[in-house]
Amino acid sequence: MPRAVRHAKERIAKDLIAASATPLLLAILHKSPSYGYAIIQAVRDLSGGELEWSEGMLYPVLHRLEEQGLIEAYEQIGETGRKRRYYRLRPDGRKALQEERRQWDIVTTALAKAIKHA
Amino acid sequence: MTDSSDDKNGEGDPTSDASGEEVIATYKRELVAEAELARGDLDEIEDHLRVLASELRDRGMPRIEATLEACRRLGEPRAVAREHARVRSPFGARLTKLRAYSAVALIMPILIQAAHGVAAGSGLLSRSGMELALSMVLVVALAARVTWARPIVLAGMICFSLEILLGVNAGVAHPLWLVPYVGTVMFVMPWRRSELTASGLALALQVWSYAGASFALNFAITTHGRADWRPVSYGAVVAFFTTVIATTGGVLRARWGAVAGLVSAVALVAAVGEFAMLPYYFPLHFQIPAMALLGSGALAAAISAMLSWREARSLFGTLRYVLQ
Numbered sequence: 531m532p533r534a535v536r537h538a539k540e541r542i543a544k545d546l547i548a549a550s551a552t553p554l555l556l557a558i559l560h561k562s563p564s565y566g567y568a569i570i571q572a573v574r575d576l577s578g579g580e581l582e583w584s585e586g587m588l589y590p591v592l593h594r595l596e597e598q599g600l601i602e603a604y605e606q607i608g609e610t611g612r613k614r615r616y617y618r619l620r621p622d623g624r625k626a627l628q629e630e631r632r633q634w635d636i637v638t639t640a641l642a643k644a645i646k647h648a
Numbered sequence: 649m650t651d652s653s654d655d656k657n658g659e660g661d662p663t664s665d666a667s668g669e670e671v672i673a674t675y676k677r678e679l680v681a682e683a684e685l686a687r688g689d690l691d692e693i694e695d696h697l698r699v700l701a702s703e704l705r706d707r708g709m710p711r712i713e714a715t716l717e718a719c720r721r722l723g724e725p726r727a728v729a730r731e732h733a734r735v736r737s738p739f740g741a742r743l744t745k746l747r748a749y750s751a752v753a754l755i756m757p758i759l760i761q762a763a764h765g766v767a768a769g770s771g772l773l774s775r776s777g778m779e780l781a782l783s784m785v786l787v788v789a790l791a792a793r794v795t796w797a798r799p800i801v802l803a804g805m806i807c808f809s810l811e812i813l814l815g816v817n818a819g820v821a822h823p824l825w826l827v828p829y830v831g832t833v834m835f836v837m838p839w840r841r842s843e844l845t846a847s848g849l850a851l852a853l854q855v856w857s858y859a860g861a862s863f864a865l866n867f868a869i870t871t872h873g874r875a876d877w878r879p880v881s882y883g884a885v886v887a888f889f890t891t892v893i894a895t896t897g898g899v900l901r902a903r904w905g906a907v908a909g910l911v912s913a914v915a916l917v918a919a920v921g922e923f924a925m926l927p928y929y930f931p932l933h934f935q936i937p938a939m940a941l942l943g944s945g946a947l948a949a950a951i952s953a954m955l956s957w958r959e960a961r962s963l964f965g966t967l968r969y970v971l972q
Contacts (some may be wrong), residue, residue, distance in 0.1 A: 566692060567699045585700070586723030589692060590731035597735065605688075608695070615692045 542581055551583075551591050553630035556623055559601055563618035565608070566592065592617055600626050668715040672697055675719045682729035689732055697722060733843075738901070738969050739795040740838060740848035748793045751801065751835040754828045755790070759783045779862075782892075790836075795972055796851060796899045798836050799844060803852035805832045807859030807941075814937050847901065847959040850909075853952035854895045857912055860945020861887035863938070864919045883919030887912045891949065898956050902965025909953030916946035 558564060558572045566588055573581050595601045600623035608614035619627070672694060679685055679693065697718045704714035722728065733741045743751070762783055765776035786804070789797035809829040815821030838844045844852065864884035890912035897905015920942045 565695075567696050584723050585696065585721050586693070586725075586728035587731055589689065589696075589728075590735045593689075593732070593735045597738075612695060612698075613691065614695055615688060 547581060547583065550581075552595065553627065553634060554581075555591065555595060556600065556619065556627040556630060559617055559619045560624065560627055563604075563616045565614050565616050569617075595623070598622075667712045668701070671712065671715040671719060675722075675725055678725035679729045679732075682726040682733075685729060685732055686736060689736065693722065693728070734845060736972075737795040738845060738847050738972060739799055739851060739899075740844040742793055742795055743790075743798055743836065745793070747835045748790055751832045752787055752791050754832045754835070755783065755787055755801070757828055759787060778892075792971075794970070795848070796969065798838075799848040799852035800855050800895065801832060802836045802838070803855035804859065805829045805836070807856055809833065810937075810941065811859065811863055814941075817937075846955050847898065850952045850955035850959060851895060851898045853948040853955070854891055854898055854909055854912075857887070857909075857916060857945040857949035857952065858891035858895065860916055860942045860948075861891050861912065861919070863941055864888075864916075864923065883915045883917070883922050887915035887919055887945075887949075890915060894949070894952070894956070897965065898952070899970060900965030900967065901956075901959060901961040901969055903957060903960040903963045905965070906953045906957035906960060909949050909956055913946050913949035913953060916942060916949055920946060 554573055554576070555569065558569055558576075564572065566585075569592075570583055570585055570588060573583055592601065592603075596603055596617070600620060601617045602620050603615050603617050605613050606616050675697065676690060676694060679690065685693075697715070700721060701711075701714045701718040704717055705711055709717065719725075759780065762776055762780040766780050786797055786801055790801055809826055812821050812825050812829065816823050816826075861884055865888045890908045894905050894909035894912055897903075897908055899905075920939065923939065923942060
């Protein structure tokens with residue numbers, strides 16, 4: 531089996547992970563406010579362990595969404611007794627999630643049709 | 649995932665506790681060595697490390713190995729810090745205190761000289777007055793270590809160094825005048841990759857065009873001995889003011905800043921044309937660098953306008969980046 535194909539079977543492509551990061555984060559935070567580590571766990575659970583995010587890179591993505599006004603951060607005391615930064619969706623984030631959903635629906639529908647006729 | 653798990657796999661072993669803490673402290677030190685992270689961001693990363701290490705210990709991993717594995721999963725600290733800096737510092741990585749204050753110390757004599765020029769009679773409504781005002785803003789911004797000050801100071805100092813070199817070449821400036829300018833460049837230079845973001849680069853290029861406009865204006869004034877704005881007139885005057893407006897718009901990440909940048913590019917092209925049509929004779933060793941400064945200023949303004957448009961947050965921009 532060619533190396534590239536073998537590699538593709540083993541892991542989800544980086545580009546795909548990057549493209550799906552924003553809608554996934556928005557969708558997770560739409561359910562309830564959460565914090566970094568719990569978000570990583572949620573992504574792992576939702577994907578059955580197939581989506582492995584680089585944990586350190588999660589925070590810059592969250593901060594970028596915060597800069598864009600899609601989510602907001604607040605602090606709360608966690609179960610360890612330490613202060614912990616939580617994130618929640620803002621109204622603009624809800625709108626962005628709807629738009630992401632619409633776009634991903636188009637992509638997945640087109641992809642499903644294309645693969646069906648392949 | 650709770651603190652009770654701290655008692656397992658290394659429980660009661662003060663050496664193991666200390667080593668785990670030392671691993672976390674080292675990871676944080678490496679983060680800060682690459683880019684200055686906000687306290688809250690550092691705490692967030694530390695919290696992640698502790699929760700992950702605690703979970704790994706719950707699965708039976710010894711404390712020290714769990715902490716090392718947590719650090720490994722979080723990622724290479726320098727790469728993580730660079731990503732943080734890219735998001736948190738809209739114009740580029742924040743300068744360390746030592747570098748920022750050293751640059752301020754070197755700029756102070758330039759500022760004092762400009763103040764002396766104003767006091768000597770040129771007044772506040774003059775080129776010296778404007779330079780004094782701008783350098784005061786920059787000194788305060790640099791001392792406060794806001795991220796937009798760095799690209800502005802960087803490009804400004806490089807341009808004025810070149811202008812002094814031109815003066816040295818023409819025999820009207822002393823090479824020692826270069827010391828504070830070149831020294832400041834050394835302190836604010838982005839030595840590492842990605843220390844300057846696209847918005848920071850746009851600001852730096854806008855200041856490059858400001859230097860071109862400032863040179864043209866200065867030339868017009870000194871040629872005539874008074875500010876009648878001829879013959880390198882309209883282009884220079886328009887470019888001088890629009891570059892200042894464009895730079896302000898760049899800091900606010902406003903689309904109007906990009907429009908002003910485009911106007912300054914056109915005005916500088918006009919200044920190049922006006923300069924080329926001067927009826928006087930200038931030696932080539934002066935004419936060629938002068939034309940290069942004006943021409944590159946026009947090009948810099950055009951590229952900066954494109955970058956500013958792409959990086960703009962909205963038509964009117966936002967004040968949130970002014971203090972970042």
